[in-house]
Amino acid sequence: xxxxxxxxxxxxxxxxxxxxxxxxxxxxxxxxxxxxxxxxxxxxxxxxxxxxxxxxxxxxxxxxxxxxxxxxxxxxxxxxxxxxxxxxxxxxxxxxxxxxxxxxxxxxxxxxxxxxxxxxxxxxxxxxxxxxxxxxxxxxxxxxxxxxxxxxxxxxxxxxxxxxxxxxxxxxxxxxxxxxxxxxxxxxxxxxxxxxxxxxxxxxxxxxxxxxxxxxxxxxxxxxxxxxxxxxxxxxxxxxxxxxxxxxxxxxxxxxxxxxxxxxxxxxxxxxxxxxxxxxxxxxxxxxxxxxxxxxxxxxxxxxxxxxxxxxxxxxxxxxx
Amino acid sequence: xxxxxxxxxxxxxxxxxxxxxxxxxxxxxxxxxxxxxxxxxxxxxxxxxxxxxxxxxxxxxxxxxxxxxxxxxxxxxxxxxxxxxxxxxxxxxxxxxxxxxxxxxxxxxxxxxxxxxxxxxxxxxxxxxxxxxxxxxxxxxxxxxxxxxxxxxxxxxxxxxxxxxxxxxxxxxxxxxxxxxxxxxxxxxxxxxxxxxxxxxxxxxxxxxxxxxxxxxxxxxxxxxxxxxxxxxxxxxxxxxxxxxxxxxxxxxxxxxxxxxxxxxxxxxxxxxxxxxxxxxxxxxxxxxxxxxxxxxxxxxxxxxxxxxxxxxxxxxxxxxxxxxxxxxxxxxxxxxxxxxxxxxxxxxxxxxxxxxxxxxxxxxxxxxxxxxxxxxxxxxxxxxxxxxxxxxxxxxxxxxxxxxxxxxxxxxxxxxxxxxxxxxxxxxxxxxxxx
Numbered sequence: 001x002x003x004x005x006x007x008x009x010x011x012x013x014x015x016x017x018x019x020x021x022x023x024x025x026x027x028x029x030x031x032x033x034x035x036x037x038x039x040x041x042x043x044x045x046x047x048x049x050x051x052x053x054x055x056x057x058x059x060x061x062x063x064x065x066x067x068x069x070x071x072x073x074x075x076x077x078x079x080x081x082x083x084x085x086x087x088x089x090x091x092x093x094x095x096x097x098x099x100x101x102x103x104x105x106x107x108x109x110x111x112x113x114x115x116x117x118x119x120x121x122x123x124x125x126x127x128x129x130x131x132x133x134x135x136x137x138x139x140x141x142x143x144x145x146x147x148x149x150x151x152x153x154x155x156x157x158x159x160x161x162x163x164x165x166x167x168x169x170x171x172x173x174x175x176x177x178x179x180x181x182x183x184x185x186x187x188x189x190x191x192x193x194x195x196x197x198x199x200x201x202x203x204x205x206x207x208x209x210x211x212x213x214x215x216x217x218x219x220x221x222x223x224x225x226x227x228x229x230x231x232x233x234x235x236x237x238x239x240x241x242x243x244x245x246x247x248x249x250x251x252x253x254x255x256x257x258x259x260x261x262x263x264x265x266x267x268x269x270x271x272x273x274x275x276x277x278x279x280x281x282x283x284x285x286x287x288x289x290x291x292x293x294x295x296x297x298x299x300x301x302x303x304x305x306x307x308x309x310x311x312x313x314x315x316x317x318x319x320x321x
Numbered sequence: 322x323x324x325x326x327x328x329x330x331x332x333x334x335x336x337x338x339x340x341x342x343x344x345x346x347x348x349x350x351x352x353x354x355x356x357x358x359x360x361x362x363x364x365x366x367x368x369x370x371x372x373x374x375x376x377x378x379x380x381x382x383x384x385x386x387x388x389x390x391x392x393x394x395x396x397x398x399x400x401x402x403x404x405x406x407x408x409x410x411x412x413x414x415x416x417x418x419x420x421x422x423x424x425x426x427x428x429x430x431x432x433x434x435x436x437x438x439x440x441x442x443x444x445x446x447x448x449x450x451x452x453x454x455x456x457x458x459x460x461x462x463x464x465x466x467x468x469x470x471x472x473x474x475x476x477x478x479x480x481x482x483x484x485x486x487x488x489x490x491x492x493x494x495x496x497x498x499x500x501x502x503x504x505x506x507x508x509x510x511x512x513x514x515x516x517x518x519x520x521x522x523x524x525x526x527x528x529x530x531x532x533x534x535x536x537x538x539x540x541x542x543x544x545x546x547x548x549x550x551x552x553x554x555x556x557x558x559x560x561x562x563x564x565x566x567x568x569x570x571x572x573x574x575x576x577x578x579x580x581x582x583x584x585x586x587x588x589x590x591x592x593x594x595x596x597x598x599x600x601x602x603x604x605x606x607x608x609x610x611x612x613x614x615x616x617x618x619x620x621x622x623x624x625x626x627x628x629x630x631x632x633x634x635x636x637x638x639x640x641x642x643x644x645x646x647x648x649x650x651x652x653x654x655x656x657x658x659x660x661x662x663x664x665x666x667x668x669x670x671x672x673x674x675x676x677x678x679x680x681x682x683x684x685x686x687x688x689x690x691x692x693x694x695x696x697x698x699x700x701x702x703x704x705x706x707x708x709x710x711x712x713x714x715x716x717x718x719x720x721x722x723x724x725x726x727x728x729x730x731x732x733x734x735x736x737x738x739x740x741x742x743x744x745x746x747x748x749x750x751x752x753x754x755x756x757x
Contacts, residue, residue, distance in 0.1 A: 008591055023520070102636055122638035123522040124592030132636075145640070146522030185522060214516035 008130055015319040018130045018139040019312050021148040022189040030193060034158050036311035037304070043080060044306060053314045054083035057114040061087045062104075063142070064120040069278060070142050070152075073302070074117045077309035083115075105129055113137060115317060123147035123182075135321035140312060146180050151312055152277050153186025155305040157194060159297055160232055162304065163273050167194040173220075173227045173268075175202040175258060176236035176285050177247075179209055183277045184236055192216040202226030203258055206247045223258050230268040234275045235260050235285050243284070251284045261287045265295065273297045322364045323347045324749060325357055326706060329369025333376060333696040334672035335679075344374050346702040349749035354696050367756050369706055372743055375671055377409025377703035379678040379694050381576050382552065383627035383649055385442075386723075387433075388426070389418025394629035394723045396430075399649065400439035402627075402722035404752035406650040407705030407742040410693055411440055411627075412682070414499075415447040416474035422447035422458045424466035431467045439752045441689075441703070443682070445472040445499055448487050454478040457487055460496055469685035470550065472499040475599055477534065479505045485541055492547035497685070501552040502534035502559065503600070511640045513555075513603040517586045523640060526601045528556040535562045542571050550681055551575035553626060555600035557610030564619040574681045575619075577611050578626035579648055579655040584608070584728055594635045594642035595728045598626075615673055616663055622678035623659070625652040629724020647724035651715065653707060654738035655729070661739060667709065702749040706756070711741035 009018040009025075016029055043051055059078040061071050071087065078085045090104060099107075105116070115138045118126045123145030130139040143149040157167075164170060172191055178184040178201050191199045192215070199217045201208050202225075212219055220226035227233055243251040260274065274286075274296045282288045291298060326344040331354055333339075338354070345357035352361065383403065386394030403411055413430075415421035421430070427444050434442035446468035450456040460471060471491055477500075478484040491498050507530035512518040514525030535551070539562065542549050554560055554577050563575050580598050585605045589596045596602060614620040628645025635642050652674055660670025679686065679694030686693055692700025714731035715738065729736055745753035 100633065100636075101638070120638065122640050124640075125638040127592045128594075128636065128638055144522075145638075148522070179519075182522060185520070209519055211514070211516045211519040215520060 008127060011319060011321050016316050017319050017321050019150050019316060020126050020130060020139065020141045022150045022153045022186045022193070023148070025193065027193050030154070030157065030190060033154055033308065033311050033315060034161060036315060037158055037307040040307040040310040041304070043310070044303070049080050050082055051080065052082045054078065054081035054317060057083045057317060058112060059083045059085050059115045059117060059313070060108055060113045061085065062090055062108070062116050062118045063088070064090045064118070064125070065143070067119055067143070070119065073305045074142060074309055077306050078313060080306070081310055081314055101125065101128065102132055105132060109133060109137060115140065115313065117142050119143045121145055138316045140316070143182055145182065147182055147185060149182040149186050151305070151309050152183045153190045154312065155301060155308040156187050156234065156275060157190045158304045158308050159275060159301045162300070163297060164231060167191070167196050170196050170231045171198040171200070171229060172196055172232040172234065173200040173202050173230040174234045174236065175223070175226060175260065177207045177238050177242060178203055178212065178236065179207050180239065180242065181236050187234060188215050188217055200226050200230070204248070223264060224267055227264060228267045230272055232273055232275065233260065233265070233268055237277060237279065238281060238285050255284055259283070259285055259287060260290050262289055262293070265290055275301055278302070322749065323362060324746065325361065325363035325366040326369045326374055326704070326744070327366060329372050329374035329706060331355070331374045331696060332668060332671060334668040335676035335695040337668070338696065339668060344696070344704065346746065346749045349702055351696060351698055351700055351702050354698050365751070367706070367744060371708065371710070372706050373667070373709050374696070375705050375707065376675045376694050376696050377705045377745065377747065378407045378652060378674045379682070380408045380411040380625050380627070380649065380652055380674070381622050381678045381681060382578070382624035383411040383413055384416070384629070384645070385413050386629055387417065387430070393631045393634070396433055397437060398721065398723040399627070399629065400434060400437050402647070402649040402720065403440040404745045404747070405721045405742060407653050407707060407745050408649055409440055409703035409705065409745065409747045409752070410443060412443045412445060412469060414445050414472050414474040416452060416476070420447045420452050421445070421468070422450050424459070424462045427463060427466040427468055438747060438750045440747055443467070443469045445470050447471070448473050448498060449478065449483065452476040454480060454483055457490055460491060461494060464494070464496065469682055470497040470499045475501065477503050477505040477508070481537065485545065488541050488545045488547035488549070492545050495548070497548045497550055499550040499552055500538060501600070502531050502538055504530040504533045507533065511597065511601065512589060513586045513601045515586060515604055517589060521589065521592065528558050528603065528607070531556045531559045531600070532562060535559055539566050539571060539573070542573060546572065548572040553578050553581065553600050553624070554611060554614070554620060555581050555603050555607065557607045560610045560614040560619055564614065567619060574621045576622040576624045576681070577615055577620050578624055579651060580626060580646060580728060581608065581611055582615065582623065582659055583655060588728060588734070592639040593733065594637065594639055595646060595726050595730065595733060597639055597642045597644050598646060598728070599644040612659060612663060615659070616665060621681050623652070623656050623673040625649050627722070629722050630726050632725070635726050645724070646727045647720060647722040648727065649722060650720050651727065651729055651738070653705070653742060654713070654740045657709065657740040658738055702746050704744070704746040705742060706744035707740050707742045709740055712737050712739060713741055714738070
């Protein structure tokens with residue numbers, strides 16, 4: 001109805017110009033990303049792992065919050081598309097000198113950036129950036145606060161599709177610290193958009209608020225109920241700072257109630273897959289024998305992540321605001 | 322200067338007067354309402370045909386940002402905004418820098434406002450020194466300097482012992498304490514708890530942050546008999562508690578902001594920092610309850626909660642953005658809009674920004690108490706003349722306030738507002754004029 005309400009990641013033709021959140025993405029757009037990723041998967045297996053789609057383009061990795069894994073996979077993805085990649089560890093540079101977020105963006109834009117890959121501790125920060133960049137500049141959200149981590153959500157969908165083929169008959173359980181998890185939110189939006197009939201959010205009441213029901217999930221505060229007959233189990237990382245305090249008494253008690261052990265996994269379907277966005281805390285949210293077991297697809301997730309990020313970057317750079 | 326406002330619709334919610342006539346003003350006072358005396362000679366005369374001649378607005382919450390935040394607002398710019406909004410009296414909270422905890426600061430502020438002659442200024446003194454919540458201020462001295470009550474602004478007193486003592490002390494001298502009911506711990510979030518905050522990944526403020534604080538405050542009022550004005554209710558449950566407290570006869574009054582009266586958390590949209598407000602915007606059932614509470618008198622007054630915020634402080638990620646919005650120039654229109662939406666008579670919506678807030682201020686207004694917020698022959702000539710049929714849209718750059726951020730900007734909400742101020746008189750002085 002108004003400027004404020006138009007989904008800022010789509011242009012007037014409904015094409016993706018930024019990737020800020022999975023929420024509001026049409027199913028066809030998600031499927032197009034997954035299909036494109038599939039074509040890139042073979043690139044990653046070739047001897048010369050490069051395609052020239054982003055040749056001459058500059059991709060700036062702007063990480064206002066530390067991350068090694070996500071930043072590296074974005075870097076690999078951009079390089080395989082032949083882009084020039086510049087990594088900026090903002091957490092330790094500009095903002096420490098008091099420069100504002102938008103000043104940083106303006107300065108980097110003056111260096112002719114074509115794409116910003118942004119991670120920020122505050123929910124919504126990539127929206128602010130997307131509103132202030134020139135029309136030819138694209139923004140990819142690499143994780144903002146508790147809000148969204150859309151490329152993780154997409155690679156999770158890629159993984160599920162790879163192993164399960166069809167979304168419309170699945171039961172997916174997301175287990176752990178959902179209230180603080182941007183991965184969980186992105187997964188929930190993606191799963192409900194792709195037609196998964198049952199998405200469960202599993203964990204104690206401090207970490208799994210009842211409001212989640214309004215996102216279309218079934219809230220379970222009991223692990224057995226949460227994973228029984230599940231086809232897919234997505235375990236979330238429990239952040240160190242939340243392991244003991246007012247949210248949880250201890251990591252040990254959390255593991256006892258909600259950690260994924262072989263015994264609990266036996267409640268799920270025999271061919272259930274176990275996923276985790278990484279890095280994993282062995283013995284906190286997941287038992288080593290499960291993480292390394294035959295049902296674990298944690299490492300394929302990482303491989304697919306590069307293809308999915310290549311797909312996202314190539315698609316948005318081909319669309320104009 | 323003698324001023325004659327001719328042929329307007331004189332509308333005075335307090336007395337129920339609603340008739341077409343003239344308003345004659347001399348020496349800062351209304352000399353006649355209805356028919357001007359034959360011998361009255363006007364220096365300035367205004368044709369108010371088709372316009373409403375009402376008492377000047379009284380806003381119980383407007384930050385002027387002086388001293389200490391001059392980059393966000395200056396006394397002159399903000400009092401000009403007040404005049405343009407038809408506001409002739411305003412109450413400002415003590416969260417300036419330094420805080421209003423010294424009589425000298427209050428005197429200086431009042432003195433400078435008086436020199437500008439744009440709007441009457443009624444400061445609230447800090448309840449505790451530096452709003453620190455520990456040491457009481459010199460309330461008697463501050464009252465002498467011109468404070469009309471004592472407040473903690475947005476900083477709750479955490480220590481209930483201090484709060485009890487503060488209320489006991491204030492009530493010794495019959496001072497009113499103005500407090501926003503918010504639990505200091507539960508109130509730390511940036512958006513109302515609920516589906517939208519959860520979806521956006523924003524830290525929530527549950528309605529219980531308000532109701533727990535209200536339960537505590539109301540119990541302390543019960544114990545001490547202190548008079549308390551509850552600032553900026555935001556929740557349906559909060560309205561219900563105040564309704565019960567009033568039925569019980571507790572000496573409490575309360576207000577609601579234009580933001581909470583018209584907006585909900587849905588308006589946060591895609592992290593729009595113009596919607597970063599305190600109190601947080603809640604759900605539509607809360608908004609409906611606030612609207613009903615204002616209509617049935619549970620809520621005594623509608624306030625602008627005017628808080629100019631500069632551009633840099635708003636172009637930040639939602640949670641980091643400074644809360645607040647400009648509002649003085651929107652108060653009248655948003656009161657009228659609420660009245661139209663709720664199908665209430667014009668006098669009723671006007672009362673929420675004129676006679677009702679004056680009742681909250683009561684005797685603290687001194688000699689003004691009998692005529693501020695009203696049109697009374699012999700009373701002070703604080704007048705707002707407005708065109709009730711004008712429709713306008715908020716273009717932030719056209720606002721007089723130094724703060725340009727408002728959730729009601731046309732670009733954001735697409736909202737069209739009723740009512741446009743044409744003339745504002747403060748003590749018979751022309752503070753704002755947009756009439757030929």
